[in-house]
Amino acid sequence: MKPTTDRLDTPRAAGMAGIAFSLLLAAAIVLMRIAVPSGNANTPIAPDRRWAVQVALEIVPFAGIFFLWFMGALRAHTGAAEDRFVATVFLGSGFVFVATLFAAAAAAGTVLAEETPSDFGRHYAYTLLATYAMRMAAVFVLATSTIGRMLGVFPRPLAVLGTVVGLLLLVIGSGVPWSELLFPAWALILSLYVLRVRRGTARRTPPDPTDPP
Template identity: 80%
Template structure:
């Protein structure tokens, strides 16, 4: 009976990790946005008085990536053997590539920030890696997760439709609309809070069931 007990704890772990990831990534995006003037972010010069915001955001990103990996692993464990192999492969691949591009963009931005005279190439590289590639991998992850949730009945239909809408917006809009990156952590927060609410309602029933 021990595997069953561990499996019942998986959704709560996914919810807690998802909340942490959503808050950390959302905070990093906000800090990056307020530190860059309005207009084309890749061409903008960071105000010296706001460099602290970029530095803080870069320190937050690694922890956001760690919590995202935990969130992703716990969600996959929750679906179990019933998940479709094709969709599960897209789910895993997009999640791993998202984390890799997120870390790569943070590393590139940190290098540019530490330079005495930041190059245009470095700014463009960091911005493109984050806003174009990372966010589109995030879109694929959202779409795959919503498809798994809808197919297995893990998520209610409105929540699955919300994920599909968010994924389509992220993959089409990309970096074209400022602040659109916040859709991804906002979606992760909604999913996580839903999972936590379901586990809280199911808690008494789990305790009253057979050992």
């Protein structure tokens, strides 16, 4: 009989969480860009587009929750041989990303609730999301790609893709409109790969005769 921990190793639901995270975050980014198409924090939100910000703020908490499951799926996929230094950067950047994402959403919600939003409030919320959160996302992508390359659990093209995406997010940040979509796009590709590998491994593993039917 297989140990119970083997059965819990990277459940299919955790892999699906990565897909859910990428889709939710992409939707939130698109909605924010609809509300502020110029990408300028000082641009006031038009009254007829406030709904886009409200919907985005409702989506962000769920995106953060699914991201934590996504992190767990990646750690289980890389196994126990991960480098401790890089793994610390991986975990730290992931947790800071979620914290910054939630802080940006809370700040934006406060600004949205004001009848006359202040320029400082808009700038603060936008800077947290577009600058600091995306920088932490860049570090997370780079750390994940480094772990995958060192352990050989990711194919070389996928590791190179992650390195390129991480460097782009780190360098250009919010300077290029819609560049934030690189992060959820990378997460979607990586989640699909992990699911495909796990499905293939399950098909190749013969059933244990001692397991109950």
